[in-house]
Amino acid sequence: MLLKILIVCLLIFMVFNLFRAMKIMLKGDSGGTSMTKFIGRRVLTSAIIILLLIIAVAMGWITPNPRPY
Template identity: 45%
Template sequence: MLIKLVIIALLLFIIFNLFRAGIIMLRTTNSEVSMSRYLGRRLVISIVLLLLIFLAIAFGLIQPNPTPF
């Protein structure tokens, strides 16, 4: 159950960083924080999330759907 909460929290953090990058992109003035900072964070957290999911499946903490139907 804890691993699922961590996965959901990381997914929400990824979406939050996506919206922050979008807000900075829509601003017309030069901002102090660049858009690539939030997009880079999003990329790193996505990679960490994929590794976490693969490790959780490998250790049996979560189980993938056995039938795709």
């Protein structure tokens, strides 16, 4: 259950960074914080989520659905 909560929190953090980057993009401000900082955080969060899922399946904490239909 803790793993699921962690993944959901990371997904929320990823969406939050996406919207912060969108805000900077729409503002068109060249000064201040860079949009790539937030996009980079989003990509890093996605990589962490994928690694957590792979580790959780390998350790047997979660089981994938054997029959998707």
